[in-house]
Amino acid sequence: MKTGKQSWMYNQGVFVQASAAVTGPKEYQGPLGQTFDYSYENLHCDEKNWESAERALLKKSVDICMSKTNIREDAIDLFISGDLLNQNVSSNYVAREIPSSFLCVFGACSTSMEGLAIGASLIDSGNCKNVLASTSSHYSTAERQFRYPTEYGGQKPDTATSTVTGAGTILINGEASDIQVEGATIGKVIDYGMSDPLDMGSAMAPAAADTIVQHMKDFGRKPEDYDLILTGDLSSVGTPIVKKMTEQSGYDIEGVHRDCGLMIYHSNQQVFSGGSGCACSAVVTYGYILQQLKKNNLKKVLIIATGALLSPTVVQQKETIPCIAHAVVLKRADA
């Protein structure tokens, strides 16, 4: 049901049945390494090229997610997925192996929550029973598409982020479980005039702040109502900016905010200002966060996946970077 200006409340009850987080080797070495369902030992994920490696990650996350439930593959009504590559190839190619309707979405690194919000909405409305929502990203496919060849010796500034190699999948339906998808706030495209593709934290922070503030207004809530407000990939540059911007709008998130991009790697892993990419928010949320909710260590969290909607071609034509952020509330059903 529409709530406030940009938000949806899932009144019929939408619940998480299973999820899976799959990563590459560097993420496994990070602080959350043990929380992932599977981590490949090499960046190639035993495939011939980077693009196949990303598909392997995505397929693996779908397979693991499905293996955790007794819902059969043909009972899935809809598969929603998106990634960073042109034409969303990773998702489209993995979808040809999944015997269900398919919606392809693109929200750059906000895709994880975009897919989950759409899927939950379709379950809430009764149009779907079981929905599978996925997303993926790979360090090397993103480097090639958005930056330079992986072995090119260019120097990156400290504001740059490092794309997370991984994929996350979540299975939701209307049958009661421990974790409920309570509602979502769909972001607007926000552009504050930043144009440096090697500083996406600065570009995305206003979009994240806008969605957080809108969410609080729409639901009539305060940051303290959440145990955790988790942004996707603002990194060490965007994090203080989003705190400042939400604070000046009257919502101080300082005490409850964390950023997936800062949680996924150790500071000595040479990732510049932190992790980014579609998989960043996906593997942290569908791994660690859902586990914490299940263990009752967290009761109610707001996940804000942040996306920089840039194209290398358009940025070279001196355009700025439009950004977006989508928020989803995950909570314990008994909370």
Place this chain on the structure above:
Amino acid sequence: MITKENYAKEIKKYQPKPKLFKNCLKAFIVGGLICVVGQALSVMYIELFGFTEKSAGNPTVTTLILISALLTGFGVYDRLGQFAGAGSAVPVTGFANSITSAALEHKSEGIVLGVATNMFKLAGSVIVFGTISAYLVGMIRYLVQQFL
């Protein structure tokens, strides 16, 4: 108060500043060391293989390119580049790295449309401006010689 208008200015304090002096120093040292290797190779070709000071240039550059291409393939040169910046980008080894890395990257699309089409993707601009500036400097030199 951060607004859309003053955003770029207001957030400057949150963006880490480029370490200009440290980067320049690292570039100077690494770039210098690459030149020392080049000089050593040149001396080797003159002393051991009978090249003259002038003719030793070609085998020296070729050897540096080979070393750089190998280091790129072994995944070392990109790390050196992150450390040294212009120090490893400006010498001929940086040029070789840009070609080798593009060739490696596009290997998956085949020899012709992948490797051959894309290997000069980054180096192309160096070739274009190198040729233009060589032409211009050559013309200036020719004109100066004519009139002076």
